[in-house]
Amino acid sequence: MRTTRTVPARPVLITALALTAAGSLLLTPHTAGAAPEPPVTREGPAPDERAARSPESTADRALTTPERPATSDPGRGYPREQVLAPDPVNPADKSIRLGLTPYHAIAPKLNALQRLGDRVSVEVAGRSAGGHRLYLVTVTAPESARQARAQERMRQLIENAPASAAKSREIRAGYKAPVFFNNNIHGNEWEGTDASLKLIERLATANDARTRDLLAHSRLYFNITANPDGRIAGTRANAGGFDMNRDFVTASQPEVRVMRQIEIDKQPAVMLDLHGYVNGTLIEPTTPPHGENYEYDLFLKNSYANALGMEAAVNGLGYTSARDGVEPAQIPFRDLEEGWDDWPPIFTPQYAAFHGTVAAHTIEIPLQVNNEAYDSLPVAELRRRSAINVDVAGAALRATLDFVQRQRTSLVADQIEVFRRGAAGAAQVPVSEETVPGVPGIGPEDVYTTNFPRAYVIPADGTGAQRSATAAARLVDHLIANDVRVARATHDFRLGGQRYARGSYVVDMHQPKRGLANVLLADGRDISDKVSVMYDISGWSLGRLWSATVRPVPSGGLAGVALRTVGEAAHVGRVAPRGDLRLRLDDPREVAALNSLLQKGVPVRRAADGSAIVPASARAKAAAAARTYDVVFDATRLTGSTELRRLRVAAAVTPGELFALREMNFEVTPVSTGVLNAGFDWSTADVLFVSAGLDHAALNPAARAALDAFLSSGHGLVGRGATGAALNAAAGPLAAKAVEGNPDANGVVRMVNAGGPVTAGAPDHGFVYAPMWFTDLGPGVRVDRSYAGGNPLVSGHWRALEDGSGGPADAAGRPAVVSGPGAVLFGTEPLFRDHPKGEFAQVARALFTVAPADTRYR
Numbered sequence: 127m128r129t130t131r132t133v134p135a136r137p138v139l140i141t142a143l144a145l146t147a148a149g150s151l152l153l154t155p156h157t158a159g160a161a162p163e164p165p166v167t168r169e170g171p172a173p174d175e176r177a178a179r180s181p182e183s184t185a186d187r188a189l190t191t192p193e194r195p196a197t198s199d200p201g202r203g204y205p206r207e208q209v210l211a212p213d214p215v216n217p218a219d220k221s222i223r224l225g226l227t228p229y230h231a232i233a234p235k236l237n238a239l240q241r242l243g244d245r246v247s248v249e250v251a252g253r254s255a256g257g258h259r260l261y262l263v264t265v266t267a268p269e270s271a272r273q274a275r276a277q278e279r280m281r282q283l284i285e286n287a288p289a290s291a292a293k294s295r296e297i298r299a300g301y302k303a304p305v306f307f308n309n310n311i312h313g314n315e316w317e318g319t320d321a322s323l324k325l326i327e328r329l330a331t332a333n334d335a336r337t338r339d340l341l342a343h344s345r346l347y348f349n350i351t352a353n354p355d356g357r358i359a360g361t362r363a364n365a366g367g368f369d370m371n372r373d374f375v376t377a378s379q380p381e382v383r384v385m386r387q388i389e390i391d392k393q394p395a396v397m398l399d400l401h402g403y404v405n406g407t408l409i410e411p412t413t414p415p416h417g418e419n420y421e422y423d424l425f426l427k428n429s430y431a432n433a434l435g436m437e438a439a440v441n442g443l444g445y446t447s448a449r450d451g452v453e454p455a456q457i458p459f460r461d462l463e464e465g466w467d468d469w470p471p472i473f474t475p476q477y478a479a480f481h482g483t484v485a486a487h488t489i490e491i492p493l494q495v496n497n498e499a500y501d502s503l504p505v506a507e508l509r510r511r512s513a514i515n516v517d518v519a520g521a522a523l524r525a526t527l528d529f530v531q532r533q534r535t536s537l538v539a540d541q542i543e544v545f546r547r548g549a550a551g552a553a554q555v556p557v558s559e560e561t562v563p564g565v566p567g568i569g570p571e572d573v574y575t576t577n578f579p580r581a582y583v584i585p586a587d588g589t590g591a592q593r594s595a596t597a598a599a600r601l602v603d604h605l606i607a608n609d610v611r612v613a614r615a616t617h618d619f620r621l622g623g624q625r626y627a628r629g630s631y632v633v634d635m636h637q638p639k640r641g642l643a644n645v646l647l648a649d650g651r652d653i654s655d656k657v658s659v660m661y662d663i664s665g666w667s668l669g670r671l672w673s674a675t676v677r678p679v680p681s682g683g684l685a686g687v688a689l690r691t692v693g694e695a696a697h698v699g700r701v702a703p704r705g706d707l708r709l710r711l712d713d714p715r716e717v718a719a720l721n722s723l724l725q726k727g728v729p730v731r732r733a734a735d736g737s738a739i740v741p742a743s744a745r746a747k748a749a750a751a752a753r754t755y756d757v758v759f760d761a762t763r764l765t766g767s768t769e770l771r772r773l774r775v776a777a778a779v780t781p782g783e784l785f786a787l788r789e790m791n792f793e794v795t796p797v798s799t800g801v802l803n804a805g806f807d808w809s810t811a812d813v814l815f816v817s818a819g820l821d822h823a824a825l826n827p828a829a830r831a832a833l834d835a836f837l838s839s840g841h842g843l844v845g846r847g848a849t850g851a852a853l854n855a856a857a858g859p860l861a862a863k864a865v866e867g868n869p870d871a872n873g874v875v876r877m878v879n880a881g882g883p884v885t886a887g888a889p890d891h892g893f894v895y896a897p898m899w900f901t902d903l904g905p906g907v908r909v910d911r912s913y914a915g916g917n918p919l920v921s922g923h924w925r926a927l928e929d930g931s932g933g934p935a936d937a938a939g940r941p942a943v944v945s946g947p948g949a950v951l952f953g954t955e956p957l958f959r960d961h962p963k964g965e966f967a968q969v970a971r972a973l974f975t976v977a978p979a980d981t982r983y984r
Contacts, residue, residue, distance in 0.1 A: 177777075177798035177819025178784040184255040184366035185788040191252070191380040193607050198249050200278035200391070203271040204264065206247040207240045213258075220360030224495055225509040226316050226516075227323060229258065229354050235323060236261060236350070242330040244268045245341060252384035256355035256365030260384050263322075263348040265329050266302060267341040277302055277345075281393050284538070285482070285638050288546035292539070303344040303534045306394035306483075307523060308385065308474055311371050311401070313356015313364070314496040317512055318400025318489075321519035322348045340531050347392050352381055360500060367781025368959075371399075374477040375470075375646070375666055377607070378785065378960035385474065389481040390609045395537040396432065396485045396530055399474040400519050404490035406453030407440050407518055409433045410475060411487070412468040413458050415656050416557075418574040419471075419641040419648075420479040421547060423555040423562050424540045426459070426572075428485035430565045432529045433457045436489070439525035440518050450514060452492050460567060464657045469664060471645045480642035481609065482541040485529070489522050491515040545638035551578070571656075578640055579678040582647050582669075583621060584631040586614075586696070594713045595698040596757050597674040597964065602631050602695035604668070610643045613689035614696070621687060622679035629696065632689055647676050650874060650921025658925070663895070665873025665922025666961065670891040673712055673964030699752035702761035707740040707748055708733070709759055712887035714790045714966040719751040721791035724772040731766025736883035736971045739766035773977055776811035778820035779957075783846070786957040787815070790970055802829040808836040813973050817846035822856035833857060837948070842976020844969065846952040847898060860949040861904025865940075867897040868932040873922015875934075876914035877942065877954075884945055884971045885910045891920065892942070893962040898953030899940035911943035911954070911968075943968070948976055 198206060210233035219228035227235065236248045251262040269277065280301045284291045291297055309318035326348060329337060351357050355365035363369050364381060373382045411429040416422050437455040445452035458466040468476045475486035493511035500508065530537065546552070554575040555561050559568050584598050605612050613632050618625070621632075633643050647669040653660075669676030701707065709716055720738050723730055728744045739762060740748050748759045776797045777787060787794045797806060798819040803826050814836070825833065834857050837843055843858045845851055851864035872895040879885040888911065899913065919934045926933030942953045950972035956965035 177796060178367045178779055178781040179796050179798070180365060180367040180781060180784060182788060182794075184364075185785050187253070187257065188255050188366055188378060188380050188785070189789060191383065193383065193603065201271060201275045203274045204247055204266055204269040205240070205244050206249060206264070208248060210237055210248065210250075210259075216358060219358050220314070220500070221316055221357060223500070223505060223508060224316060224512040226320050226512055229351065229358050232261065232350060233259070236263065239263075239323075239326055239330055242327070246326060246330045251349070251388065252380055254353070254355050254364055254381050255368070255379055258354035258358075260352070260354070260381060261350040262388065263326055263350060265326055265341065265346040265348070266344065267338070276300070284542050285393065285545055288542045288549055288638060291542045292546060297538065298535060301538055303396070303530055303538055304347065304392045304394040305344055305526065305530055306347045306349070306388065306392060306397040306478070308349045308352055308397060308399045310357055311352040311399060311474060312362045312369070313353040313358075314360045314362050314500070315400075315402040316357060316495075317402065317491055317515040318519050319351045319357070320516045321400070321523055322350060324516070324520060325523050336531070340527060343534055344530055345392070346527070347388065347394065349385065349388065352385060360496065363781065366785060368785070371474055372472045372662065372959060374472050374474065375668070376960050386477075386608065389478055389483070393481060393541070394478065394483050395541045396428075396526060397475060397478045397483050397487070398522060398526055399486075399488050400491070400522070401488055402491040402515060403494040403496070405451070405492040405494075407455040407492050407522075408466075408490035409436050409440075409455055409457050409487060409522070410468070410489075411457070411459040413462050413464045413466050414571045414574070415467050415469045415653050416572060416574045417468050417471065417476055417479065417645070418576040418651065419645040421544045421554060421641070422574065423557050424484050424544060425479055425486070426557055426565055427562050428533070428537060428540060429487060430457070430459060431533070432485045432526060433487065435525040435529050436487075436522045439521040443517055443521055445514060452514060465659050465661060467657070467661050469653070469660065470662060470666065471642075472663065480639060480645065482544050484537060484540045484544065489519065491518045548638045548640040549636060551580075551636040576644065576648070578635050578644055580681050581621070581635055581679040581684060582633040582643070583624070583626055583677045583679060584633070585626055585675050585677070586629040586631060594673045594710070594716075596713045596715050597672050598631070599695035599698050599756060600715070600963070601668060601672050601674040601676070602692075605633065605643065605646065606692070606694060608642055608646065609639055610646070611637045611691060613691045616688045616690055619687045621684070622677070622682060624677065631692075631695070632684065632687065634684055634689075648678070652873070652919050652921055654919065654923050654925050657923075659870065660923045663872050663922070665920065667874050667891070667921060670874050670920065671889065671893055671962035671964050673889050697756055698758060699756040701745060701749045701752050701759040704742070705761040706742050706764075707745070707759040708762035708764060709738040709740060709757065710887060711737050711971060712964075712967050713757070714786070714963055714970075715755040716757045717967055717970040718789065718791040719755040719757045720770070721772065722751050722754070723747060724770060725791075730770045732768040732770050732883070732974065733764045733766045734883070735881070735886045738770060739764055768979070770974060771977070773973055774810060774812045775815055775973060776806075776808075776813070777815045778849075779815055779817045782959040782961075783815075783817055783957040785960055786966055786969070789960070790966060792970070792973070799824050802833060805829075806832065808832055811836070811841070813842045813844065813977050815844045815846075815969070815973065816850045816853050818849050820849065820853060822853050840948065840978040842973070842978065843949045844952075844972045844976060845949065846956070847896065851898065851951055854949055854951055858949045860907060860944065860946045860951060861902070862900045862907055862944050862951060863902040864951070864953070865899050865901055866932070867899070867937055868925060868927055869896040871895075871897055871922070871924035871932075873924055874920045875918040876920060877918070878912045878914055880908070880910050880912070882908065882910055883975050884950055885943060885968055888968055889964040892954045892956070892965055893958055895955045895958060897924070897937055899937050899942055900944045900951065900953060901940070903941065903944060907944055907946045909941040910945050910950070912939060912941050913937045915939045945972070945975065950976055
């Protein structure tokens with residue numbers, strides 16, 4: 127579910143938005159006009175202000191799952207049947223109370239569906255963070271292996287040679303349009319799964335001419351439940367605590383990597399992502415701002431046309447406000463002004479657009495059955511609502527199939543055109559009533575385009591501005607995993623007025639998925655003056671935030687550069703052949719390597735700049751770490767002044783932060799107000815990291831005394847955001863006043879590093895969400911990092927509050943990270959959603975900085 131503020135709608139208004147947010151369900155008829163403004167739902171600095179409690183196994187599974195999960199052999203024919211082993215019956219599955227299909231009943235149901243005929247195939251596409259199977263169901267007319275290979279050949283031609291594909295009679299006559307239905311990505315928005323199972327059963331057996339024609343000319347792919355962990359537990363997030371509909375920039379979770387691979391391998395022209403709960407049913411396309419990196423004219427043309435069909439189908443079910451509590455469906459592009467945007471690529475439909483999906487939608491079915499409604503409403507009422515929701519979701523699915531059947535040829539042609547523009551370096555087509563006829567209300571507020579550079583270069587020499595060869599290799603591998611084409615120079619070269627060494631990487635922006643390459647690598651845009659409110663994050667840039675140098679080449683040609691396309695980055699891990707060794711600690715993999723050495727008892731010392739000094743006697747163990755984590759141990763004459771020891775971190779943090787700490791190989795014990803009040807053994811911890819879910823005032827006297835004693839005895843505190851600053855003010859040693867900026871502000875900001883052990887080696891950009899800064903610094907408080915002067919925002923959305931305070935002008939030049947004896951405070955978001963990896967090491971360095979000198983790993 128997304129929840130949005132509403133403002134006066136566009137000229138064509140059907141109904142105001144009725145939202146089931148914050149426990150409210152509006153069942154009475156609505157008059158046209160602006161609805162009251164509920165709070166924007168965000169997964170922000172501290173979701174629900176609760177500290178994460180996910181088990182370590184979920185992080186282990188996410189970090190060890192292959193970056194590119196295996197999918198089926200595209201040359202195999204259909205059907206591809208298999209018998210699925212049943213799961214143990216789980217009477218605690220939250221679906222049961224709603225009368226919906228519990229997870230343990232899905233495998234038997236899929237087995238039965240496969241037995242109905244030769245149209246249904248089931249594959250296990252991967253496993254969730256909690257270890258549950260992820261089922262991909264394909265429904266299509268039977269294909270021989272030869273026919274399946276022909277379909278795959280045409281699919282590849284569409285992506286790789288779109289100019290030829292546009293002229294192909296074989297594609298026009300015989301290519302099966304791929305359609306992707308993604309269900310239950312938010313685990314407590316259940317009904318899409320059940321609607322899809324019902325539709326699959328009907329398609330498996332229907333023998334009418336329309337069904338036969340549909341399956342002869344399309345392949346329908348159903349991700350039955352994208353979030354089985356959450357489906358079972360009744361939670362929005364997976365077992366790792368991640369909202370996976372925010373994870374497509376980094377794909378940190380195994381479920382998201384599975385969905386990404388489906389997008390790449392199946393290349394859907396149309397997709398639906400089924401959610402809940404907004405009353406009436408909300409059907410994308412969206413309000414401004416629109417993603418500037420995809421071909422929005424083609425996307426809007428098809429998404430709006432399909433939305434109209436879904437709206438008619440949903441309203442045609444006959445549900446009414448008076449009798450059923452169901453409001454008429456709405457289309458945000460037409461009915462709302464702003465607040466439900468498609469700007470960031472973190473949402474499933476928006477990410478799909480970069481893989482050639484020309485009609486992609488979030489569908490929000492109407493009647494709330496989750497959260498407080500789940501616990502407070504009678505079972506009979508919950509099941510009534512769920513049945514209506516399944517019916518509504520089914521209507522959207524069926525209408526989409528009708529749309530695909532009518533428009534198959536033009537949908538495939540438009541997908542080809544997306545890839546052709548990218549490969550040719552063609553200009554984008556701004557939307558207007560002329561370029562997208564039939565879509566009402568298009569105005570200048572809808573026009574978002576960008577100037578694509580000719581190329582990007584990622585230097586690989588590890589010198590100069592390149593802070594980390596490890597970061598460069600990780601970024602290259604991430605681009606390739608997203609199906610972005612990357613080449614490596616076989617000789618030294620000059621491009622865009624710069625000289626680059628042999629081995630540097632080049633991303634030629636004349637490629638089919640240039641939009642995805644650009645959305646990941648570009649700086650982005652400051653859109654603060656474009657709209658008053660954004661739904662979620664507004665700024666992101668792996669080029670700025672991953673500690674890898676990324677240089678855009680605005681124009682010119684690549685003809686003189688000797689390039690070889692690569693399938694993975696070259697390994698950079700190495701160890702100097704002699705002498706003591708230095709590990710830079712600028713990258714999370716470097717921190718993970720350090721912690722692995724400390725776990726093995728290697729004596730490591732810390733240099734003045736925060737790097738780690740490993741003795742020559744540990745060269746063999748360093749070599750093993752270099753291979754495992756792909757990091758560099760350089761020779762050094764530095765000796766280091768402080769012994770580093772394995773840290774035990776007590777952490778009251780968000781799910782993303784807990785995941786990041788585990789990614790860096792820290793031993794972490796999650797804590798919270800409740801955990802401390804129940805009695806926590808502080809002898810099991812060396813340092814405390816707090817950003818969410820720990821309120822000093824809410825501690826009972828014994829817990830408060832134990833925490834105060836822990837901090838006063840020299841154990842350090844690392845605090846992030848308002849919660850961390852509040853704990854420091856109540857019990858910590860750092861004399862600093864925290865000033866909160868606009869809580870909705872977020873984006874990429876320019877930073878100034880002061881050096882020293884915490885921020886040495888940090889990138890000159892950072893990420894903020896609800897930014898904070900510090901004033902009234904006491905004696906001995908050090909400024910480690912500050913916001914740059916002027917307007918520090920590079921990309922994102924950061925306005926001042928109504929009273930003029932809290933904006934970027936107030937933050938300019940102010941301290942953003944401060945430290946002193948026993949504490950470090952962050953006003954930035956250095957671990958946000960596994961997102962700004964170039965900042966992770968700051969937190970690691972802070973933890974080592976505040977650790978007591980006599981720490982012993984026990």
